[in-house]
Amino acid sequence: MTKGMIFDIKRFAVHDGPGVRTTVFLKGCPLHCLWCHNPEGIAPGPDLFVRPSRCARCYSCIPACPQKAISKGPKNGPVIVDREKCDACGACADACMYEALVMAGREVGVADVAAEVERDRLFYERSGGGATLSGGEPLAQPVFCRELLAELHARGLHTALDTSGLAAWDTLRAAAEIADLILYDVKLLDDRRHREFTGVSNALPLANLRRLSGMNKEIAVRIPLMAGVNDGAPDIRDAVGFLKTLPSVKTVGLLRYHKGGQEKYKNLGREARFRIFEPPSDARLADIRQAFLDAGFRVRIGG
């Protein structure tokens, strides 16, 4: 049985496709978007969250660590984890009753995840919902992602794939053939700035989206909006212009950036990766919405 690495299963997800859904978050992502809300989804392996505010200074984690990576903070303060030595084995999190040390990422089998998703079947049936695979970038675990989609599909559940599109075309195609709905992120049409903000070129995701739109699949494009990054008139004009050439893309979801998430970066020891952005103003969001409506798209705010 194929195993995969996930960092969360969220039930009653109502913004990742139609109806009431369960979203499975797969770990690992080739992008490093500076606005990412789920930084624990980026690395392919397990991550350790260290939350000093919850540390009760019981120090039971110190002897639990096989790498001797944990020490008392100054003046008997909250514990400090030496990230160089830590191999994210999770022994400290097991020892910590206060949820000051918490692991993100666990290895699971396809059947286990499917059984967990199955628990809310009644809700999917009543609401027209189902399961969504998100991340991270779910296609970063191509076999697990495909097999999980196939298993859920075989159980008669509606499936959605939430992807950045940064994957080999064959990988995307194989997953898309099974999924009922593709939620496809489009961030920036301008490649220079796409590289600046995400660390990678947009060439492959955009080319993949064009190919995907020839597959006669239901695609909902989703655009995260940050003020001054991609909410300007030229950026929106470019996005509208590109998406209009794709006949399968009929729905656009506008995801307004919201602050928060800084804590997570800190707790992962990755403050350097974090930047605060501003959400677009209400007026700006309304204009953007109108621009997509005028171009004939169905527009949803928030997913």
Next chain:
Amino acid sequence: MNERVKKLREQSLSAIPTVTGERAKLITEYYKSPDAGRVSRPMQHATAFKHILAHKKICLNGGELIVGERGPAPKATPTYPEVTCHSVEDLEILDSRPKTWFKSDAATRKLYKDEIIPFWRGRSIRDRMMEELPGEWKEAYEAGVFTEFMEQRAPGHTVVDDKIYRKGMLDFMADIDAGIAGLDFLNDPQAFEKREELRAMRVAAEAIILYAVRHAEKARELVKAEKNAARKRELLRIAEVCSWVPAHAPRNFWEALQMYWFIHLGVIIEYNTWDSFNPGRLDQHLWPFYEKGLKSGEITEGSARELLECFWVKFNNQPAPPKVGVTAEESGTYTDFALINVGGLKPDGGDGVNPLSFLILDVIEEMRILQPSSMVQISAKSPDPFLWRALKIVKTGFGQPSIFNTDTIISELVRQGKSIVDARNAGASGCVEAGAFGKENYTLTGYFNMPKVLEIALNDGVDPRTGKMIGLKTGDPASFKTYDELFAAYKAQLRHFIDIKIAGNAIIERLYADYLPAPFLSILIDDCVAKGKDYHAGGARYNTNYIQGVGLGSMTDILSSIKFNVYDHKHVTMKTLREALAANFKGHETLRQRFLNRTPKYGNDDDYADAVMLTIFEAYYEAIDGRPTTKGGRYRINLLPTTVHVYFGKVTGATADGRLAGDAVSEGISPVQGADRKGPTAVLRSAGKMDHIRTGGTLLNQKFTPNLLADDEGIRNLGSLVRSYFTMAGHHIQFNVVTADTLREAQKHPEKHRDLIVRVAGYSDYFLDCSLELQNEIIRRTEHQEF
């Protein structure tokens, strides 16, 4: 809402709750009269009732269309000294306490001191009860193992059906007369008792007609002084309506509403019945009048709406009668639980939702007042737009209407032995209690503190709070080799305290049956007239007693924790656990965190915890269901708390789920506050695992933030949650749609949030009228954040 309704609503909102001595004075006057000593008890009480209605002040408020107040003015609240005789100190406490206060003036206190107390002290039901009940009952009561519903309020908890729209009081009197004429004094040894009871019902019927006629006279009197021609016409119409109903069956929409209102006043003036009387299936009862009126042009949608809104205000003018002591703790609210049912099924099994159902929902939304409370009945046949319309009101965040599963209510009642038609005409009243409207006496007898009983089991029969031995000796828990032994000890203690409760109920019920019959209420509930038997004595077609279980979520988490941490994984010994609990976790914080964070908990669709929950449910069910009552009925269980979970928490020490001593226990069948971490579907799955159909009602609270319901899609998703829960045969669900920030803000700036109504437990209340503990508890309840 129009100007008239606005004014009446404002008058109601700003009226000051006061204690009026009017009723106490009149009933005492009668009971002191020589006549009272000459007649049978039913006749005595009926004549006292007539004396009150013949002499109490008639109050017609300016601009109103539906008339009649219980007291001399809106929110002037009478007392019932024959049930509970307040002391002067009680009146002072009521006057000065910070929440649910009732002002009283010097004259009222003097009246109490000089006339009421000297006559009723030692004679009231409450005083007689305390004399009669055994020591073990009192010890358990004082320890907070259970509460007692009938010590300050009469056993009410019933709802009228459609009979009052088909028959007037003169028709009921004809039935009564026929009953008297048909008595067989030769062969029926109870013929005399039956005759006295029927005569008393006849007097009570006359009394309510007299009371209505006095309103008609008052209206005619006001016409003379009235300058405004339009109001003159209205007053004349009021006079006409009050001359017709309740003597005769109503002929139109207006008369139907006024008919109900006189009936309501009759019931709540006769006694301070628990869970105030209620019209029940209002949209079903009024639909024929509405349809006919629209057709004939006698009313329009607008005029019907205005009448309904005037009717709504009348409920809000009648706060729950003053409660003191434990009764105030278990039900600390002004609301009197009149729960309007909308939707559901027709007696033939067809969908009952009609255009009037929607109009009533409009009224609920516009009025936005505490009383009456409202609910929708959703059956598999109810159309989605009806559910969505109701949820759109829920979204506005005042906790109404609550959502009930018609199909489950019917199954519950049929399982209890009711006919399918009686079950389809039924609904829920009070908080969540299922009942066969117009045909059942379903008495709630008191709340039962499950976590407290477990605490006593863990202490070999001793209440650790007082050190008193009040339970059974079930053994030192440290000697238990298995979890099953512990659970057996709990079950033994449970049975012990349930026996004490039931034995106490048998005394209390007979006190009511023998000393305080209810002839007026008996006219309204089948088959009291046919049997010639009082409502309090078993006259109703169906008689059910409930003991309301409290703390199912806490109990599950406590036992799950002990099973998981002591027996299955041996993380802690029973000895250490008991030390930690006795120390309120002082020095054991890490252990407490293990209980909070590393232990399977109810409300997460966790099969380990939920399996424990099922054993607790079964144990409670086995201890109670099917046991006989003094009225010829059976005991049943239900699971709801009003505000008692705060009181029960106060008297219960630290518990193995990580709860600190004195903190509230969980309410209804909701998870422990904050223990549910997997969102609403997991909560519903956990709650859906229990067999609701073997209860007479369960209460599930869910809290949502407004952004989750921002658009139509949010409403539909919420609707699908409700439908899914109901597919699992869930009984009831209610939603608080408000952010924790808003609630905290209201605590900081109460002056700006006087209108903030929140769902408490089976009813809504003004947030600021809740005790501080309850406010904090509401804030803690899980908030299902968007992302």
